[in-house]
Amino acid sequence: MKPLILKDIDDLIIGSLGIVAFISFFVGGVVAIQTSLNMTSPIMPKYLVGFATRQSIILEFAPTFISIIMAGKVGSFITSSIGTMRVTEQIDALEVMGINGINYLVFPKFIALTLYPFVISIAMFLGILGGLIACVYGGYGTMEDYIEGVQLDFTPFHFIYAFIKTFVFAFLLATIPSYYGYFMKGGALEVGKASTTSFVWTSVMIILVNFLLTSLLLG
Amino acid sequence: MIEVNSLHKSFGETHILKGITTSFEKGKTNLIIGQSGSGKTVFLKCLLGLFEFEKGSISYEGKIFSNLTRNEKTNLRSEMGMVFQGSALFDSMTIAENVMFPLRMFTKQSKSEMEDRVNEVLQRVNLENAHNKMPSEASGGMQKRVAIARAIVNKPKFLFCDEPNSGLDPRTAIVIDNLIQEITDEFNITTVINTHDMNSVMEIGEKIVFLKDGLLEWEGSSETIFRTENEAVTNFVYSSNLFRKVRKMYLEENK
Numbered sequence: 260m261k262p263l264i265l266k267d268i269d270d271l272i273i274g275s276l277g278i279v280a281f282i283s284f285f286v287g288g289v290v291a292i293q294t295s296l297n298m299t300s301p302i303m304p305k306y307l308v309g310f311a312t313r314q315s316i317i318l319e320f321a322p323t324f325i326s327i328i329m330a331g332k333v334g335s336f337i338t339s340s341i342g343t344m345r346v347t348e349q350i351d352a353l354e355v356m357g358i359n360g361i362n363y364l365v366f367p368k369f370i371a372l373t374l375y376p377f378v379i380s381i382a383m384f385l386g387i388l389g390g391l392i393a394c395v396y397g398g399y400g401t402m403e404d405y406i407e408g409v410q411l412d413f414t415p416f417h418f419i420y421a422f423i424k425t426f427v428f429a430f431l432l433a434t435i436p437s438y439y440g441y442f443m444k445g446g447a448l449e450v451g452k453a454s455t456t457s458f459v460w461t462s463v464m465i466i467l468v469n470f471l472l473t474s475l476l477l478g
Numbered sequence: 479m480i481e482v483n484s485l486h487k488s489f490g491e492t493h494i495l496k497g498i499t500t501s502f503e504k505g506k507t508n509l510i511i512g513q514s515g516s517g518k519t520v521f522l523k524c525l526l527g528l529f530e531f532e533k534g535s536i537s538y539e540g541k542i543f544s545n546l547t548r549n550e551k552t553n554l555r556s557e558m559g560m561v562f563q564g565s566a567l568f569d570s571m572t573i574a575e576n577v578m579f580p581l582r583m584f585t586k587q588s589k590s591e592m593e594d595r596v597n598e599v600l601q602r603v604n605l606e607n608a609h610n611k612m613p614s615e616a617s618g619g620m621q622k623r624v625a626i627a628r629a630i631v632n633k634p635k636f637l638f639c640d641e642p643n644s645g646l647d648p649r650t651a652i653v654i655d656n657l658i659q660e661i662t663d664e665f666n667i668t669t670v671i672n673t674h675d676m677n678s679v680m681e682i683g684e685k686i687v688f689l690k691d692g693l694l695e696w697e698g699s700s701e702t703i704f705r706t707e708n709e710a711v712t713n714f715v716y717s718s719n720l721f722r723k724v725r726k727m728y729l730e731e732n733k
Contacts, residue, residue, distance in 0.1 A: 266570070343569075344569075347564055347566055347569075348562040348563070348564055348566040349566050349567075349568055351528060351562065352560065352562060352566040352568075354528055355526050355527075356556070356579075356580055356583060356584070357551070357552040357583075357584075358583060
């Protein structure tokens with residue numbers, strides 16, 4: 260089981276860091292620029308750019324929108340890899356050998372995705388860093404103002420809220436795509452359809468659960 | 479030996495197997511033949527324990543599968559080897575890792591013992607230099623031989639093959655047929671092969687079971703199949719001119 264878990268950590272977590280880092284950094288930059296451009300009133304303090312970027316990134320962008328991107332990347336990978344094993348009778352081969360296919364294929368992915376908060380932490384850090392660089396080098400504010408905004412009214416519970424969501428989304432990312440892959444029927448065409456369906460349902464569930472958790476924890 | 483008694487299997491309203499009773503003998507290559515849709519694959523999957531059936535029983539060397547405990551079923555499965563139609567090799571593992579897989583799952587052998595056994599079976603199927611190849615780098619015939627090696631690595635008592643020759647050229651198909659027969663004789667195992675290939679029927683069919691519409695229509699051997707007057711069998715087996723000529727020649731020679 261250990262080699263399978265390590266392989267899934269490599270495929271699902273390490274393999275996602277590049278795209279998560281890239282998107283987080285540039286979206287963080289865009290959030291900072293948009294906030295700055297929309298602050299037209301001269302009485303609004305410049306540190307609000309850092310404050311708004313931090314709040315957007317920590318509360319919603321990193322946990323929720325990165326999870327939707329991961330539903331496309333990791334979710335499709337899980338569905339298509341398990342679905343291909345179903346189509347090519349590899350799951351039947353496991354069952355003939357008396358091996359529980361769900362335990363063998365899904366459990367390691369579930370364990371690997373418990374490291375998902377690590378990905379989200381990186382997304383948070385790089386999002387805020389991207390905002391800082393866009394703000395300072397784009398001429399929208401000073402580094403001191405941005406850092407002051409990032410530190411302003413810091414509420415530790417917001418981190419707890421973000422990581423509770425992250426753990427729940429990790430569970431959805433491991434289970435929904437695995438279900439669509441494991442129980443698919445048909446051939447290669449159906450593997451593609453199953454991947455699309457799993458992406459749609461994982462995204463829908465992430466959005467709904469996000470609404471529910473936000474209402475419960477912050478409402 | 480595998481004994482099947484009055485086996486019934488349905489999917490919803492569709493009755494696929496309608497009471498099959500037969501036996502598959504130890505040390506022999508037993509073939510299941512029949513037209514597409516006759517219930518061959520469902521029958522094989524029932525034999526493998528992949529499908530549950532409504533009525534009837536299957537016993538493996540006297541042990542009735544449905545009466546076994548979960549652990550006993552797992553132990554019995556460790557005594558089965560299966561060669562799937564598409565080989566079903568694990569894509570993410572090398573050929574050697576694929577063959578070693580049942581040993582890792584079912585035995586407590588040391589790594590060197592497992593490696594020795596893998597070398598032995600890969601040598602047996604003439605793939606001694608293919609250890610580190612990935613399944614995608616192997617030809618169809620090589621993949622089938624790896625699947626056979628994986629099926630026999632744990633010294634099974636029962637070997638099941640689902641259309642082992644499909645997609646292979648005639649020469650490779652004969653190599654695979656001969657390999658299966660040699661392994662059956664060498665290890666004295668009960669081999670059950672699901673096939674459409676009439677060459678296999680003539681070459682290695684020590685016992686042949688012909689299914690039609692979910693029923694056992696005829697059973698015999700590669701000798702008696704030449705003499706049968708059963709219309710369903712002759713229509714199926716001798717549907718090509720070549721096999722009609724072969725049969726005619728055989729009957730003339732053995733009057």
